[in-house]
Amino acid sequence: MNIELxxxxxxxxxxxxxxxxRINYLNELKKEIIQNEDNIFSALHKDLNKPKFEVYTSEIGFLINEIKLFIKHLNEWSKPKKVKSSIINFPSNDFIYSEPYGKVLIISPWNYPFQLAILPVLSAFSCGxxxxxxxxxxxxxxxxxVNKIISKIFPSxxxxxxxxxxxxxxxxxxxxWDYIFFTGSVRVGKIxxxxxxxxxxxxTLELGGKSPCIIDKKINLKTVCKRIVWGKFMNAGQTCVAPDYLLAHKSIKSDLVKELSSRIELTYGKSLSANTNTTKIVNExxxxRLxxxxxxxxxLFGGEYNSNKSKIYPTLIDEPNISxxxxxxxxxxPILPIFSFENISEIDKIILSNPDPLALYVFSNDKDFSENIIRRYRFGGGVVNDTIIHLTNPNLPFGGIGNSGYGSYHGKSSFDLFTHKKSIVKRKMWLENNLRYAPYKNKLNLVKKILKYLS
Known part of the structure; x- marks a missing residue:
C-alpha cells in the first residue's frame, strides 16, 4: 500500500x-497559522504567484475569522436544542442532538489551496x-x-x-467513510x-458553473466595472464564484467595454510586463485550454499571454457563440465574454442554455428588475450590485444547487453540515394515555376530533 494511504x-x-x-486545538491552530504567515505567503507565491494582499484576505484572514467564530460559539452550538413538544406525546421534553458523523474525507482544490483545505478540516474536526x-x-x-501545520497541531x-x-x-x-466533502470540478464531482x-x-459537493453577471441600463458604470474587474480577475479568474460572462443592456454595452478596459489597465497595467504581481495559471x-x-x-480587449510564466492578461471577448x-x-x-440584451427573453436564452450556476450577479438601480432576476433563475447564491462578496458573510450558507453542487457551509452552516441531527423525545412516566393502545373499539371518532383540533 502507498505510504501516504x-x-x-x-x-x-x-x-x-x-x-x-476541541476548542483548545482550534486555538493552537489559529496561533500556528498566524506564526506561519510568511511561509504561507511564500508557498502560494511559488505555486500560483499570488499577491500577498490576496493571500491574506482570501486565505489567511478568512480562515482566522472562521476559527474565531467556532471558538466563540462551539460550546453553544454543541448543546442539545430543546424544541416545542407535541401535545400527542404529553408529557415529554423534545430535543435535537448534534452528533459527529465519524470519519470524514475531505478532498480540496488548488485555486485557494490553503483556505479551502483547512476550513473544512477545522469545521469537521470541531464537530467531533x-x-x-x-x-x-x-x-x-x-x-x-498544510500537511506540516496539521501534523504539528493534531494527533495523527x-x-x-x-x-x-x-x-x-x-x-x-x-x-x-462516514462523510465526504469535495471541492472541485463538476466532472470530478460526479465521480x-x-x-x-x-x-x-x-x-457535499462544492463545484462551480457558468455564473452570469447582468448589468442593467442607467447605472454607475465606473463603480460597476470596478467591482466586476475585482471579482472576476482576482486570482487570475480561478475562482469558483467569479462572474463567468456578462449580460449588458444593449444601450450601455459600448460604454461598459470602455470602462472595463480602463479599469483593467488601472488595476493590472497596460501589459503583462507592467505588473509582475499577478497570479499565474495553475498548470500547462x-x-x-484558456x-x-x-x-x-x-x-474586444486584452489577449496577451506569456507561456513561460503561465500568465494571461485580462481579456474581454465579444458575443461568442453560445454553443x-x-x-x-x-x-x-481571466477571460470574460460580454453579451448584450434588450429584453428578459434574451437573458433567458443564454442563462438557461447551461445548468444551474454556483452564483449570479445583477447590477441595477431598479429593485423590481433585480428581484425578478433573483427569483427567476436557480443558482447557489449571489449579490445585487457587487460580485463574490456573499461568501464573506459567515451568517450566509455558501453552496451550490444541482450541477453546481449541494450542501452548504461557512459559519454555523459548517457546524450543521458536519453533524447529524438526532431527534430525541424524553417521555415522563407519571401519566399514561391509553388512547393509542389496542383494543381500538370506540376510539376512532375521538382520535379524529383530537387530530382536527391539533391541526
Missing part, C-alpha cells in the same frame, strides 16, 4: 474529545469528527505546508493529510458522488 489505518471512528478540548485531508497535487508547496489518529495525485484520491474514495453512492455515504493544461478559448473568439466551447464549461481563467 497507510496513514488512514490509524484514524479513529470519532475524536471522543470534549468541546473544550476525525478527518483525512487529500489536498491538491497541483499546488505542492502549499500542500506540504484524529486528523491526517494524505498527499498524492488523482490515483491516491481514487483509492481513498474506495474506502469506507465522487458515484463512489459515495456505492456505500450510501452522505457527502489549463493555460493551453489560450485556445482566446484564439477561437473575437477579442461554442467557451460557453459550454466554466472558463476558470
Amino acid at each position: 497507510k496513514k488512514i489505518e490509524n484514524i479513529q471512528n470519532s475524536s471522543k474529545l470534549s468541546v473544550s478540548e 469528527n476525525t478527518v483525512v485531508l487529500k489536498p491538491s497535487e497541483h499546488t505542492p508547496e502549499t500542500s506540504k505546508l 489518529n484524529l486528523v491526517c493529510v494524505v498527499e498524492g495525485d488523482y490515483k491516491v484520491a481514487s483509492k481513498l474514495l474506495k474506502s469506507k 465522487v458522488a458515484a463512489e459515495a453512492a456505492k456505500q450510501l455515504t452522505p457527502h 493544461e489549463n493555460f493551453n 489560450i485556445n478559448l482566446i484564439n477561437s473568439n473575437k477579442i 461554442g466551447e467557451i460557453m459550454q464549461n466554466e472558463i476558470f481563467g
